[in-house]
Amino acid sequence: MRTGLGGKSLIDLELGQSNKQIPAFPAHKITTGDIVGLDEYKKDKPTKKASPWSGVVLRVTDTRITLALSQDTDDGLPPEIQDRCQIVKLANNVTYERMIKGLELLKVNAANGSSRLAQVLLGQQKPATVEDVSDFEFFDTTLNDSQKDAVRFALGAQDIALIHGPPGTGKTYTLVEIIRQLSVKQNKKVLVCGPSNVSVDNLVERLARHRMDLVRVGHPARILPTVLEHSLDIITRTCDSGKIVADVRKEMDDTLGKIGKSKSRAERRLLYGQIKELRKDYRIRERKVVDEVISNAQVVLSTLNGCGSRTMMKREFDIVIIDEATQALEAECWIALQKGTRAILAGDHLQLPPTIKTPSKPAKKSGSNKNGLSTTTDLSTTLFDRLLALHGNKIKKMLVVQYRMHEKIMAFSSKELYDNQLVADKSVASHLLQDLPDVTSSENTEMPVVLLDTSDTGLGHEVVDNQDDNSNSKSSLDDQSKANELEVALAVHHIQDLLEDGLTQDQIGVITPYAAQVARLVRDIRDQWPHIEIGTVDGFQGREKEAILLSLVRSNDDGEVGFLQEKRRLNVAMTRAKRHLCVICDSETLAGNKGGGNGGSSRVDGGFLKRWMNWLCEESDLRFSEMIL
Numbered sequence: 001m002r003t004g005l006g007g008k009s010l011i012d013l014e015l016g017q018s019n020k021q022i023p024a025f026p027a028h029k030i031t032t033g034d035i036v037g038l039d040e041y042k043k044d045k046p047t048k049k050a051s052p053w054s055g056v057v058l059r060v061t062d063t064r065i066t067l068a069l070s071q072d073t074d075d076g077l078p079p080e081i082q083d084r085c086q087i088v089k090l091a092n093n094v095t096y097e098r099m100i101k102g103l104e105l106l107k108v109n110a111a112n113g114s115s116r117l118a119q120v121l122l123g124q125q126k127p128a129t130v131e132d133v134s135d136f137e138f139f140d141t142t143l144n145d146s147q148k149d150a151v152r153f154a155l156g157a158q159d160i161a162l163i164h165g166p167p168g169t170g171k172t173y174t175l176v177e178i179i180r181q182l183s184v185k186q187n188k189k190v191l192v193c194g195p196s197n198v199s200v201d202n203l204v205e206r207l208a209r210h211r212m213d214l215v216r217v218g219h220p221a222r223i224l225p226t227v228l229e230h231s232l233d234i235i236t237r238t239c240d241s242g243k244i245v246a247d248v249r250k251e252m253d254d255t256l257g258k259i260g261k262s263k264s265r266a267e268r269r270l271l272y273g274q275i276k277e278l279r280k281d282y283r284i285r286e287r288k289v290v291d292e293v294i295s296n297a298q299v300v301l302s303t304l305n306g307c308g309s310r311t312m313m314k315r316e317f318d319i320v321i322i323d324e325a326t327q328a329l330e331a332e333c334w335i336a337l338q339k340g341t342r343a344i345l346a347g348d349h350l351q352l353p354p355t356i357k358t359p360s361k362p363a364k365k366s367g368s369n370k371n372g373l374s375t376t377t378d379l380s381t382t383l384f385d386r387l388l389a390l391h392g393n394k395i396k397k398m399l400v401v402q403y404r405m406h407e408k409i410m411a412f413s414s415k416e417l418y419d420n421q422l423v424a425d426k427s428v429a430s431h432l433l434q435d436l437p438d439v440t441s442s443e444n445t446e447m448p449v450v451l452l453d454t455s456d457t458g459l460g461h462e463v464v465d466n467q468d469d470n471s472n473s474k475s476s477l478d479d480q481s482k483a484n485e486l487e488v489a490l491a492v493h494h495i496q497d498l499l500e501d502g503l504t505q506d507q508i509g510v511i512t513p514y515a516a517q518v519a520r521l522v523r524d525i526r527d528q529w530p531h532i533e534i535g536t537v538d539g540f541q542g543r544e545k546e547a548i549l550l551s552l553v554r555s556n557d558d559g560e561v562g563f564l565q566e567k568r569r570l571n572v573a574m575t576r577a578k579r580h581l582c583v584i585c586d587s588e589t590l591a592g593n594k595g596g597g598n599g600g601s602s603r604v605d606g607g608f609l610k611r612w613m614n615w616l617c618e619e620s621d622l623r624f625s626e627m628i629l
């Protein structure tokens, strides 16, 4: 045991030594950031009773797991745990509890007269007219016109502004300029949030390049090592007033060391008493330093949930910015939004919303606002969606130049979902695989979109997989995951061709909507090409590769297409590739030409898939499977 972050006790756990070598752990699923219960070791009977000791996993190596204990250990851990223990991964309900608290606070505030921002977000007031703020200089002069327009709009919006960023259009790029303008030029205090640690760290990384006065709040175990130097934990330790705190901490460690060596019970008791006092002192001093650091920082960054932590309690900001807002639950957003008087949300409501494992029923009492727009929501309706329905496009600006895809790859998505407004920047509009260094010209590398069609076989190729499907993309429409061996074989063949043309493995990604298909692709690809990434469409949101192979799996005589009808999933799937998209599918099944399925469910747009299939047959390089294998 030693003292770590925030005066917490850190515990290093290892397996008992044999032959002076610490053995590696057997396979386990405990990872950094998990919450675990720490309990007395029981060989045969796992304890049913919840352990009073728990901690957050700080580090995991082959031979050691380090925990930051959540409880105080003034009297030390009981000897039965110190001697030998077991750890059990616990369900993490902190997120849930913070959302509930956030909503309760909203209720309390409403009773006392909600803030203007809350009223606008709840549809009780109209947003104020956007002020004209064209008289300023941009920090980043490389912003394109739609990005500049979005910056002006966000700076002028008095209540709420939505930045709609279709794939690859520089949403984060634009947010960085907005944050710099607000904090540096206008001297505003800005809270910047995202639904995940990665989304927040991405912004910390980009902002830090501009030497900004920022602090990242959050448990260090969950923060990317590359941005740790901006974390509250490190700043509080290295700033001047933090050095005194560090001295107290050292004293605590020394005392802990003495306890470890002491053989006398009485002495140990005395030392534990000293630790108790030191910890009290440490806490008071540390809280003061934390207050100082957060109050002085112009920009504070945290996950939405992190805004519900004790550190962030009662903090107030001029503006709250939420990146990837279309990936966040509305309840999460409220934790952050109640800390500011203006809000800027960025995201793309035409890509996938947050994963809801058990879809909720829409609220029973459906309502409509003064504008006659529906205000009925369920858990998967994001705040971004709801605000658009409530206040319309006047609170939104869309970014229209994308920096990822060849214009052919982008074309269908732009036409169908973004009113044909997306434009490919000239740096990417016509880029092909053959333009990459060391890649030769071939029928694949000179083609932006290829369709490998299995419909020529006239057979259904999908199989139901009864394996336990843990994929995020599991939905009620597809109770059992599906797989398709013919598509696996076609993918392997296509990869072989691309590699022969000179592509490197890390330039290629293989995605599919079904977890069972991921497993089969991994089975045939991973061993020979370990650096090719394989994953679900849902897991690839926000990512890109030079070449993407997309296996759509569904192939049956009933025309069943399951959750491929969800156009937001298809939109994500078709917009991951930069230079080459290879779609592998049974176009007959997917275009609804087989059986009666694929019709018009009210929840999803079956016509979208059909139109995409027709577009692919017309516009792509069409190849039939029997000609390939």
Ligand SMILES: Nc1ncnc2c1ncn2[C@@H]1O[C@H](COP(=O)(O)OP(=O)(O)OP(=O)(O)O)[C@@H](O)[C@H]1O
Binding pocket: 142, 143, 144, 147, 165, 166, 167, 168, 169, 170, 171, 172, 173, 174, 403, 404, 542, 543
């Ligand atoms: N004005 C610009 N000039 C040149 N490159 C740009 C510009 N705006 C964005 N980019 C580039 O476009 C890419 C995407 O930018 P960014 O990551 O900010 O987009 P995003 O919308 O957040 O991405 P995603 O679609 O993954 O959510 C980056 O490589 C970025 O450097």
